[in-house]
Amino acid sequence: MPRGRFTVGALRTVLTALSRSIKRRRWKNNQRGTVVRRDWLLAFGLVALDQLSKILVKGFRIGAFVHHGMVPGQSIPILGEWVRITFVENPGIAFGLPVGGAKVLLTLFSFAVSMMLGWYLRHLGGVPFRARLGVIFLFAGAMGNFIDRAFYGVLYGEAPLLHGQVVDFIDVEFPDFTLFGRVYTRWPTFNIADSCITLGILLTLLFHRYLPSVRQLRR
Template sequence: MRCKPSTNTKLTLFIVLLLVIDQAVKFTVKLNMELYQSIPVFGNWFIIHFIENPGAAFGMQLGGTWGKLLLSLIRIAAIVLIAWYLHRLVKKAAPTGVLVGGALILAGAIGNMIDSAFYGLIFSESTPYAAATLFPEGGGYAPFLHGKVVDMLYFPIINSTWPDWMPLIGGREFTFFSPVFNIADSYITVAVFYIILFQRKFFLK
């Protein structure tokens, strides 16, 4: 008689699949694109634009070497906390939607942590003139926990100018949506919106 996979096993396999997708895209970009290179995918609305983010999501960061280390340690602590809470939700037999949302958030956090922890060790520096190489002879571009997160998804759907009558920003150009992000960021964003919109009742209880 064949045993059905447990909920923990299913969630683990789901998280591993999400991580494989995230890392496969990042490796492809890192090894084949020059820094700041852009590849239009859907006109000017969807562009693969390669940048590296030394900080948190959407370019937020803490300054200096110690700031980067602190940010990495905060990421690790957050991953441990999310994993513990997700395990607790499994024990409480939480709805499938809640568990999937939690798995997406955990996968997103781990995906970016992998970049921060290991990319500096295994990749050479990406430059505007050359793509990076994997396992370079002289070693990587940064020590453990000091790597940069690879971002590439850019959706400049609207490019316009603020009306002149608006104070402070009138006449300035603006782009919506301007941040460049990655698949791991998408996991977190989608999960948070999904939980807020469809799983509020569970957490309110």
């Protein structure tokens, strides 16, 4: 009889511990789900900000309302010659670097990178925010420029699908320098997506030790 009471008590203890473990796991999963949703909200908020800035520069039409935007090559001083808004359409990669004739491949590559970063970000709920932020910036930057390349040509009646050009407009003064054989008297014109990519690379390099490998995520 004592042995039976002991067995029932032990079973009750095990079940209680198991129940608490399940509740803790559910709580952690809920917390991670909340974190992931916030990360997505921030990422797509950055994409929206990037796209809004570009259509304000390039112009748009909604019904009877027309915003004409700027003419390619037009420049508006913000802080004298140090900071200007200069409308440039870039057929290449970040900061106006050329890619030759591989336009469609570049567009498809940027889409593939966006999807891989999105998949990776989805699994980082338990990673410190400072490390996740780098991936958030990278995703937002890649997705922002992909939208330009994939759809702007069609939306503005300028080029076929996947042949659009990226809208750049942030123009800052910088000491002369040479990059890939080209001499620049100002920093190459860029956009918010380019800035996100740069910040994402820097943050990822700083906090890469907190980021799991793809192999670890698949276990």
